[in-house]
Structures are given as C-alpha cells and as structure tokens.
Amino acid sequence: MTDTKIIDKEYVAGTYNRFPVEIVSGKGSYVYDENGKEYIDMGSGIGVTSFGIADDAWKKAVTEQLNKVQHMSNLYYTQPCAKLAKLLCEKTGMKKVFFSNSGAESNECSIKVARKYAAEKKGAEYSTIVTLVNSFHGRTLTTLSATGQDHYHELFQPLTPGFVHTPANDLKALIKTVEANKVAGIMMEIIQGEGGVLALDGDFVKGVAKYAKENDIVLMIDEVQTGNGRTGELYAYMNYGIEPDVVSTAKGIGGGLPLGATMLGEKVQNVFGFGDHGSTFGGNPISCAGAISIIERLNEELLDDVKKKSEYVFNAFKDMKEVESVSGLGLMIGIKPANKTSADVLKICMENGVLCLTAKDKIRLLPALNIPMEALEKAVKIIKDAILA
C-alpha cells in the first residue's frame, strides 16, 4: 500500500469504504492513479465535475477570482454571488437564490423556507414535510430524517421530527398522507439517485405538482444530483413542465468546488428576511465564479449532446440479455446486471481502466457532461465486457 492509503486508513474517520485507488491527477474524463494507470471517469465525483477534471474554462474562472478575493463575509457584496444568482433565475424563472456549501444544506434551506411559509400562511402546526420512500436528501440529522430509507436512520435516533414518507409513484397514497398530517411541504427527487437511479413517473410528478399548487403546499424538488444539465435539461423537473416552489441543487453546479444553491419561486421568494438563514462560506466567490462558468455553458447545444450520448448508452445496454434493466435520464444512468452484483462489475471495470459508481443493485454512470464520444464508447465496451465476464 502507498503512504496515502496507509495514513488515510489510520487517521481518516472510517466512514468511506474507499476503492483501492489513489487518484493523483486528471484531465477531462481521464484520471490517473499513483502508478500512472489511466482510467476513464464515468462517475465525475458523483456528478460533480460537470465538465471533467481540470477543465480549462472552469480553471480560468476560478483562478481569476482567486487572484482577486477568495472570501468575504456575506455582510458584504461580492460580484460572483450576485451574478450567479441572476444567471440561475434568468435560466429557470425562479426569483431568488440562497447559497450554501452542500446538497444537505441546500435541502435544509428548502425545509426552512417551507416551514416558515406554512407557519405564516396556515399556522405553526403546519410543519410536516412529506418525502418519498427510498429517497435520499442528505446526511445532516434533519435531511437524514427527510431521507426515506430506514437503514440510514438506525442508531442515530432521535431524528428531527416532522417528516413522513410515502411511496413513489402513488399519488393516492401521497394525498392520503398529506390529509393525515398538517403539511408544510413535499420534497422529492425527480430521479432517485442513491435509491437506485429510479426516475419518477411523469404523471406522478405532474399530479403532485398540481395537488401541491391547489392546496398551497410548498413543492420542493431536490436537484442535488439531477440538476445542472445532468438529465439533458438544465434541471430535471423541466422534463415534466412543472413549476416547483423551491429547487435545491449542489454537486454539479460547482464543477468541483463546494456550493449549494436553493432557488425560490414566486410564492416563497420573500419568505426569508434578515437573519432567517445564513452561512459563512455560502456563496463563496471562488465557488460561484466556477459555477458561473459551468451554468453559462449549459446551452441547448450541450444539452442536446447530453441527450444524444444518453441515447447511445441506453441503446448499448438495453437489449443485452445479461442486463435486467437500464434506468435514468440523460447522463444519469443505472444498469442492473442480470447475473452479477453491481459491485462485481464495478471491480472488473476498475481493473480494466473504467471508474463506475453503484447505486444499490445498479451500476451507476454519471460521466462528465462533455465526455468525448471516443471515451464514452471505450468505457461502454469495457462495462459491457465486465457484465459478460
């Protein structure tokens, strides 16, 4: 084992079952380990490095800002934060943005907005948040509570109260759940990522949006993983033509630097007043400068390209008899091998120079949005061979 691996095992808290690879450098969709072995990166840091490793435009934006000012308190104005907020609102129709540092924090903000809106509009007892079974919303105690998977909850009791879970794709059950509680908001992912790359039914998504609107319930879409071009639309909810009240995102927006964003729609745009929420690092000028370079490039041409590459991957796997299912949208894809565990396929891929992710029993692919076709073809072939091996 290299020094890094030995030191890490001894001194870093044991929360990550790391793969036996140390990544030391990379460029675009290629990364290199401590021995100089090359890998095609089909995970992009769980959908974080949207334009790949050390992407030139992002690097330029980040280093230019680094040479100006790396941080100021949110007590002062800084240009990248203001500019990014404007860009996000113009591209989505949302009205205001709160910046934080991570996905969990972006969801915490959504929850606070929903609670305050409902408290003022309907009464403080309207505090319950409805989320879906098998969802994933983060690791803080409150977002863990929002997460609809019991195995994350064990041994961390008591969790934050005020969350109830209802099955995905069952509108009747959701309405029943809402009627049985005093509900502030509904939060859901358009594609359950950690839950196994499961896209919600379009009819369910539209039904929930309609019901939430009619009943003045705050609809929060967790786009931490699905956002920022990942599904071939700027945000995944745009695939279904709905208008959420709150959209939270993180992962891919920062291109590799920590950044969370919670976008507020018309209904809730003025819920927060001075002192209602805050973050020391949120809206950091360097993270925001990098994010502007990411969001600016998510134009129609790029999104069409994501859709084309998606189709290529779906077609490559969908008719294999060794593949039970292919799921997801855009470049957020889950492949369920019929006769092998996802962990076994991942291991073979790694040996053969492709880094994949898993989500439950699926191989999960989240390559950089601009992965070159040649790299994608090569990776697909290696993954196919691993499934057949």
Ligand SMILES: *Cc1c(COP(=O)(O)O)cnc(C)c1O
């Ligand atoms: C990753 C993820 C989170 C948590 O994001 P962190 O940045 O790790 O806090 C929340 N929701 C979804 C849908 C995610 O995929």
